[in-house]
């Protein structure tokens with residue numbers, strides 16, 4: 382870059398008024414880019430607060446509908462739905478039950494709010510008695526036998542009307558298995574948003590309390606990625622694209638912006654960043670103590686994800702952000 386240098390070039394010239402700063406702003410945040418995660422469990426008028434995540438609730442389907450309608454009215458285009466079943470077992474049968482909690486709720490949402498995009502998280506951990514994302518035998522998480530259940534789960538979501546399918550399990554080959562099952566059943570137009578580079582992260586702590594999905598033994602390091610690995614993240618993404626992923630996700634977001642940037646630069650596909658539960662909880666806790674400005678820190682963090690290359694931002698703060706952006 383050949384800048385004339387001071388005093389000819391003065392960077393402050395373009396910062397002298399709000400209008401000028403807006404004019405030269407390189408990265409914008411808008412409500413169209415937001416996805417709101419929601420947690421559904423059976424019941425009526427149920428709105429159960431979760432200690433670990435202020436502002437996040439376990440909601441019954443009728444309450445999900447209310448929450449989704451509010452988000453939609455604020456301009457949030459999509460929700461990401463997680464299910465908490467009444468019963469768990471060793472085959473995660475609640476995950477692919479035709480009338481499972483997610484399937485019922487998707488039908489309700491698509492009937493009442495057809496224009497709202499409903500993305501479903503496809504995973505088995507919430508439905509397994511041991512809390513792992515695949516079938517378990519002799520203390521090991523089995524890959525290939527789990528694929529069938531994941532594909533069956535994805536298909537049941539598509540049949541219920543899900544607009545996008547988002548597998549988060551990190552089993553090898555699951556995107557192909559899901560794409561094949563969808564295509565065979567005439568869901569060729571249902572896109573897959575894969576959690577392609579999903580790291581084994583301590584930032585998921587609060588989520589596991591909300592989703593009641595903490596593993597009962599061991600951890601997820603044999604299937605989720607090592608936080609140290611960036612090149613491997615690119616291989617994971619390349620594989621998922623080859624298997625049929627339409628949108629790729631990096632998760633967590635803030636501590637992994639280098640991955641977001643490399644993924645976007647290398648592949649150029651629509652890229653999502655998931656600001657996970659621990660990221661949200663840290664901001665909430667610091668703000669509650671008066672140590673940081675919640676609104677400013679939230680917006681700055683999301684802007685950083687956009688700057689790194691994320692097109693889609695999955696955030697528990699989506700509704701607050703939508704309100705803040707409106708006022709500006």
Ligand code: PBG
Pocket residue numbers: 502504506514549550584585586587588589601656657658659
């Ligand atoms: C399910 C799943 C998890 C998250 C999204 N899908 C938890 C995990 O992998 O243990 C985490 C989301 C968050 O922390 O907000 N596999």
